[in-house]
Amino acid sequence: MAAHPRRSRSGPGAGDLRQPGLLRPRDLRGADPRAMHERLQALTGSRQDPCVLDVFLALVDFVEGAPARPWWDYTPERLRLFGE
Numbered sequence: 211m212a213a214h215p216r217r218s219r220s221g222p223g224a225g226d227l228r229q230p231g232l233l234r235p236r237d238l239r240g241a242d243p244r245a246m247h248e249r250l251q252a253l254t255g256s257r258q259d260p261c262v263l264d265v266f267l268a269l270v271d272f273v274e275g276a277p278a279r280p281w282w283d284y285t286p287e288r289l290r291l292f293g294e
Contacts, residue, residue, distance in 0.1 A: 232246070235273045236273070238269050238270050238273040238274075239270075239273050239274060240274075241266075241270050243263060243266035243267045243269075243270050244263065244291075244292060246266045247262060247263040247266055250262065260288065260294050261281065261282075261285070263288050263292070263294075264281045264282065264284040264285050264288050265281045265284075267281075267284040267287060267288060268280070268281040268283070268284045271284070
């Protein structure tokens with residue numbers, strides 16, 4: 211997981227990124243954060259905290275060229291886009 215950008219900003223659950231097969235930052239380019247969240251839930255067989263979706267939004271945004279921001283800055287965007 212050391213290859214993930216700004217992993218320290220994505221929290222301790224960032225290790226879960228390996229489960230959906232996201233091993234390198236380039237794997238996140240063009241990814242759908244919502245689909246990633248749903249896939250992680252299916253793979254783990256359990257509901258994931260909505261904040262995990264915030265982490266996915268932050269990571270995809272960063273690898274696509276946005277400035278690094280903490281995951282919690284994405285909560286309003288998640289609520290606007292997905293209402294959860």
